[in-house]
Amino acid sequence: MNVFYNKEGIGDVLLVQLQTETPEKIDPEQFGDITLIKDAEGKIAGFNVFNASSYTDLAGGQQVEVSEKLVTSLQNALAKNGVDFTLEVDFSPKFVVGFVEAKEKHPNADKLNVCQVAVGDEEKLQIVCGAPNVEQGQKVVVAKVGAVMPSGMVIRDAELRGVASTGMICSAKELALPNAPEVKGILVLSEDAETGSAFEVKA
Structure with a gap:
């Protein structure tokens, strides 16, 4: 919600x-x-x-x-107001620390990679990422489906060139972090960042 x-x-x-x-x-x-x-x-x-x-x-x-x-x-x-409807709400964080467990070239796009990303509690997401600096073994910020980016964009399930993608690996600029670099690339976190923990993003 x-x-x-x-x-x-x-x-x-x-x-x-x-x-x-x-x-x-x-x-x-x-x-x-x-x-x-x-x-x-x-x-x-x-x-x-x-x-x-x-x-x-x-x-x-x-x-x-x-x-x-x-x-x-x-x-x-x-x-x-007379509306008989029960709200069912997921309170889990939508921006979390992810761990890139695997990275493979997209079969239909040279500049895209298909990443398998752990996001805690044995949950793994397949995310198609076009950032040039994404690598296996990184800790990254993942916007899960339902997250609202600072730009107002809502993250949805997608299919990129025939490959399913659930969520997004984020750059500092996309997260509207202060002094975010202009160069294209995802934000890489320190190795001690806890996989699955919430990452605070200001709307």
Whole structure:
């Protein structure tokens, strides 16, 4: 779940995104202060909360941190407006330290590599990476599916030249880190960085 609030830009409205993919069919339904947005299959893809500041404390102009307190406030807002829907939220970090276990050349693209990346708790991701400096044995920053980059881009499952890619290995510039180098390449962390641990990224 991703939550956005920009009072100056769009008013006192909280935008809640439940799916990483933009629904092909947007079919809104209004319930008081809640507008439900459904996909082509009728599943709730997201919702907007109008008069949002009356339901929860918010800071404007940025992505809102998804916390248990916020989810409780949103659940209460849904209930108060007659929406019978239970929020199921993954609170695990979306930016984590990864370990590149293997790197192979992409079969259909000379400048791409297919990496097998451990991200903790025996979880491994296959990530297609075009950075020239990616190598086996590195500790890197991985944006998992559902992560929102500082640019506003949402990380989704993808297929690059016929190869599945889940997540992204990030550069310092993509993470909006201070003094990020202009040269193309991923951010390589120190060897003592703990695989699977959260990496703080400011929205």
